[in-house]
Amino acid sequence: MSTAERASLRHVFVDAIRGVLENNSRSDFPVHSLRGVSLICVQRWDEMVASVKKTVELIRQLMAIGILDSPSEGLEAIIACHYKSVGTQRKYAFSCKW
Incomplete structure (x- = not known):
């Protein structure tokens, strides 16, 4: 998988999680970056990929x-x-x- 594809896939996950948090009124989490998202769902990106x-x-x-x-x-x-x-x-x- 190319670096561009990985970055694109990463944005899909970040956007999906951001949408879920916004729809469930969780504005207390910093979802503007992958680091903020990792605070609530996974500790590392490779763990998310392994889970998928x-x-x-x-x-x-x-x-x-x-x-x-x-x-x-x-x-x-x-x-x-x-x-x-x-x-x-x-x-x-x-x-x-x-």
């Missing part, structure tokens, strides 16, 4: 097992396995394959 890469990889894995292709049957199975009917997360789900 991990998210993309997890989405690819979900697509590979077809959980997003079905009409939500797979998703319902995961929710049923990990959550009680009252909506609280189960502490242990040893029998779950997810």
Whole structure:
């Protein structure tokens, strides 16, 4: 990735986070620079990139097992396995394959 592309991508993240903060009345954070943004979301830029890469990889894995292709049957199975009917997360789900 070129330096220009990295800078452009960095501005996209900064602008998106700035918009979220402004919409949620968080004017106490300095979001005019990446350093200000890092105070509230990540400590380092490479951690943000690694997080995005991990998210993309997890989405690819979900697509590979077809959980997003079905009409939500797979998703319902995961929710049923990990959550009680009252909506609280189960502490242990040893029998779950997810």
